[in-house]
Amino acid sequence: MISREEVVRTAESIAAIQQDDGGVPWPEGHVDAWNHIECLMAMSVAGLGEPVRRGYAWLARHQRADGSWPMKLVDGVPTELGGETNHAAYIAAGIWHHHLVTGDQRFTEESWPMVKAALDYVAGLQTERGEIVWERDALGRPSAYALLTGCSSIHQGLRCGVLLAEHLGDPQPHWELAADRLAHVLTSHPEAFADKSRYSMDWYYPVLGGAVRGRQAFELLEREWATFVVPGLGIRCVSDQPWVTGAETCELVLALDALGDRERAVALFADMQHLRHEDGSYWTGWQFANRKHFPHERSGYTAAATILAADALSGFSAGAGLFRDLAGTSVFDPDVCGCAADTGLRASAEGH
Structure with missing residues (x-):
């Protein structure tokens, strides 16, 4: 575990890289x-x-x-013009989290139009089956495929958006339906997503994003635990490389915490602390065959994931339960898509 003072130092390392225009690169x-x-x-x-x-x-x-953001900006100038759906959806998680932490009602109200535009953009790219394609390109064309990690994060964004809408008295039932349909595809239709299974994120993100909970979530994590978890170091970014990364490890910590598996969450969080720099920042990863930091960088997103994991475990803020509490109660009838609920993950499990 790390202390409140250490969390502040890590946050200050993020503030130190923030650009003059407010962007965090x-x-x-x-x-x-x-x-x-x-x-x-x-x-x-x-x-x-x-x-x-x-x-x-x-x-x-x-x-x-249209509610989206350019995929990449450098010095405030868009350099990749496509609009990723998971980028747009995450604004709802950010604003709901900010509301939980600060209770700043005025800021929440002022931010609501930004959230509405973003989630309407996202919901507009949902397919008939229920997955949400990963981007609309620079020419306005929807992508032909969806990503499991991205859709898991989108599920979280939609659930947070529903909570914001309820809080502000401006219900958005189409977001709730979109989240329910997406959760069903995430649990039952692995064929809906491009194969990125070598990445650890595709393994744990359905749990992190709240689509998978309970026994099914524990079974999902157990399936690839030995593939990705390196005892004493953290988890691999990809299955076929001797490389652990701090951000992925902390996201798995958050997923475990959301399931109430505190023992393994605390152990993994302790394991990744070898990446902490003396100034409070965090190295992105560690190549344990060559025994070198790889890439040779300290990243704001790694520091951020570490803080969110520390908060979940220690309750430093009123937003500590964000990932734990976001799972929705689906009213979606799986018979609508002509399948039996949960068959996808079960079939996937039998295939391993």
Whole structure:
């Protein structure tokens, strides 16, 4: 575990890389909305109000008329023009988290139009089966496929959006239906998603995003535990490389915490602390065959994931239960799509 003071130091390492315009960049220098929002959430936990406000102002300036954000921006200039659905959906998680942490009703109300535009963009890219394609390209064309990790994060965003809508007295039932349909596809239709199974995120994200809970979630995590978890170090980013990464490890911590598996969550969080730098920042990863940090960088998103995991385990803020409490009670009837509920994950399990 790390202390409240250590959390603040880590948040200050994120604030130190924030650009003058409010964007929080990757080490390579570009900003994307998803990682930017995660960094704002982490700084909110630590009480760094001013950089958080500048960060949300950055999002408001760069949101496009259709509700999306450019995939990448450098110095405020879009360099990749496609609009990722998981980037857009995460604004709802960020604003709901900010509301939980700060109780700032005025800010929540002012941010609501930004959230509505973003989630309507996302819901508009849901297929008839229920998955949500990963982007609309620079020419406005929807992608031909969906990503499991991205859709799991979108599920979280939609659930947070529903909670915001209820809080503000502006119900958005189409978001709830979209979340229910998406949860069904995530649990029952693995064929709906491009195969990215070598990435650990595709393994645990359905749990992290709230679509899978209970016994099914424990079975899902058990299935690839030995593939991705490296005792004493954290979890692999990809199954075929001797490389553990801090952000993925902390996201798995959050998923375990959401299931009430505190023992393994605490152990994994302790395991990844070898990535902590003396200034409170975190190395992105560790190549344990060569015994070198890889890539040779300390990233804001790794620091952010660490803070969110620390908060979940220690309850530093009123947003500590964000991932734990977001699972919805689906009213979706699986017979609508002509399948039996949960057959997809079960079939996948039998195939391993």
